[in-house]
Amino acid sequence: MNTRKIAALAASFALTVSFASCSSSSVGQADVNSGAQTETTAAAVTEAAAEETTAEQPTTQPMTAAAAEKGSFYDAKGRLLLSTGEDGKRRVSAEPYAVSFANIITVMSDGYDTAFDDILTTPSSDGAGQSIRLTLDGDVQNEIYSYMEQNNIVGSVVCLRTDGSIMAQVNYPSYDPNAVADQKYDEDLAWGDVGNKAFSNYEPGSCFKIMSEVIADKHGVYSLYDDGTWEVGGVPIVNWDHESNKGGYPIPDRTLSSAFVNSSNIFFAKAFEEVGADDVLADLSSIFHFGADDDIQCDFGSLSNNIEIYCLDDLRRSAFGQSYVLTCPIFLAALGREAVFGDMVTPFVVKDIVSSDGAQKIGEGSKALDVIASIPADYRQNLLNGMTGVGSGLGVQLPAGYSFYAKTGTAEGWKGDCLYITGCAKNDSDDGSTVYENYDNYGEHGSYIVVMQVMNPEAHGFEFASQSSGLYRGVMNIVVGR
Numbered sequence: 001m002n003t004r005k006i007a008a009l010a011a012s013f014a015l016t017v018s019f020a021s022c023s024s025s026s027v028g029q030a031d032v033n034s035g036a037q038t039e040t041t042a043a044a045v046t047e048a049a050a051e052e053t054t055a056e057q058p059t060t061q062p063m064t065a066a067a068a069e070k071g072s073f074y075d076a077k078g079r080l081l082l083s084t085g086e087d088g089k090r091r092v093s094a095e096p097y098a099v100s101f102a103n104i105i106t107v108m109s110d111g112y113d114t115a116f117d118d119i120l121t122t123p124s125s126d127g128a129g130q131s132i133r134l135t136l137d138g139d140v141q142n143e144i145y146s147y148m149e150q151n152n153i154v155g156s157v158v159c160l161r162t163d164g165s166i167m168a169q170v171n172y173p174s175y176d177p178n179a180v181a182d183q184k185y186d187e188d189l190a191w192g193d194v195g196n197k198a199f200s201n202y203e204p205g206s207c208f209k210i211m212s213e214v215i216a217d218k219h220g221v222y223s224l225y226d227d228g229t230w231e232v233g234g235v236p237i238v239n240w241d242h243e244s245n246k247g248g249y250p251i252p253d254r255t256l257s258s259a260f261v262n263s264s265n266i267f268f269a270k271a272f273e274e275v276g277a278d279d280v281l282a283d284l285s286s287i288f289h290f291g292a293d294d295d296i297q298c299d300f301g302s303l304s305n306n307i308e309i310y311c312l313d314d315l316r317r318s319a320f321g322q323s324y325v326l327t328c329p330i331f332l333a334a335l336g337r338e339a340v341f342g343d344m345v346t347p348f349v350v351k352d353i354v355s356s357d358g359a360q361k362i363g364e365g366s367k368a369l370d371v372i373a374s375i376p377a378d379y380r381q382n383l384l385n386g387m388t389g390v391g392s393g394l395g396v397q398l399p400a401g402y403s404f405y406a407k408t409g410t411a412e413g414w415k416g417d418c419l420y421i422t423g424c425a426k427n428d429s430d431d432g433s434t435v436y437e438n439y440d441n442y443g444e445h446g447s448y449i450v451v452m453q454v455m456n457p458e459a460h461g462f463e464f465a466s467q468s469s470g471l472y473r474g475v476m477n478i479v480v481g482r
Helices: 002-017 024-056 063-067 098-105 138-150 187-191 205-218 256-261 265-275 277-288 312-318 329-341 377-392 465-480
Strands: 080-084 091-093 131-134 155-161 166-172 223-226 251-255 296-298 301-303 343-345 350-354 361-364 371-374 402-413 416-427 448-454
Touching: 080 098, 091 098, 098 138, 098 166, 138 155, 138 166, 138 465, 155 329, 166 329, 205 256, 205 265, 205 277, 205 329, 205 377, 205 402, 205 416, 223 256, 223 265, 251 256, 256 265, 256 377, 265 277, 265 312, 277 312, 277 371, 296 329, 301 329, 329 343, 329 377, 329 402, 329 416, 329 448, 377 402, 402 465, 416 465, 448 465
Parallel strands: none
Antiparallel strands: 080 091, 131 350, 155 166, 155 448, 223 251, 296 301, 343 371, 350 361, 402 416, 416 448
């Protein structure tokens, strides 16, 4: 998984450089060609890597390693997800979790069964390969998948607990892995229409403004002239409501708070221009672990965020998650966690190493609360106030004892429009410091960061992310309702 992701980004970086012109047509064409080139190059790299790995295998191996039947996957509550069949080779996905987990767990989709091969093929005391208890909850995964299927939500949903553990990582559509005859890696199953969108990079749109708000605050940019439509650099930058709110513009002294809550592209574009590219890139790296050289090493692979600035127009448009900015929904969940609790922790999915039947813990999983970035204390409250304002407009109703924070994002990319809502249902008793032995009673004290990505907004008649709030409420009800 890690190799495939890095290869795809490397191809994107190389091609983007050749389209460094800042006209709108050149940027758009670069995005289109970058996507096509990424898929082609990554496929070639993957095939070459597979051939090289095969060629380098030793002719003889220790009998103990060869004899170990590959271990199984279990969910957070010990329910079987994936095991080895009676033939000792074919991997069998357990019902009823086969479809909802297919694009994150199988070898065909370059999933956990590939990422954790070394663990799964290490013999345990009973001679079988070690097994893994994941942090994901199979029933939550299934419920969200069914909800997305019923409502035709093409995209992904990620639910992160505050210790960094992933509770659900759902992609719709998916496929039946038991019906695939040849269970080898398949480019279409891994990165095509049924692939893992939660781990794939796209433009994030205005969810990026979570970081832009902190950077503006840090550099003292609190008030700017907002034109509504800003004619600059030959291609105008517009606010989402520049047509519907013509009478409301210009706003001579738009505040940082107003710009965040109302998602002003122009304010943040001007703010980034005022701060300057060097400081913007430095802050993204140091405060948010975001940048081409700042991969986040998760147990399941690397989160590789991208931002490239070749000219002033790139800098402006990066402020609202466009131009050469790419990230994935899993990172947005980690970012949402940092926004609400102040610290970013590494997402992880391995809860424990367990015996072949899943009943006994035999080894430690990944580290919880692995803090990798922090928002300076002086800039946390203004961001929280802004996310409270955005959240209040989405109509999300939570049980007593929870507070809701959110940011919406509408992205225009080479694959079409993509809508995001990054939100947190924060339990008022949760300070983000608890490490959990298990998640049986997590809802009593824990919080949930939920990112919804909608990649078919036209099917719903949506133009802006805020219009998808009804769908998001349904997802949040599934998560918090447990």
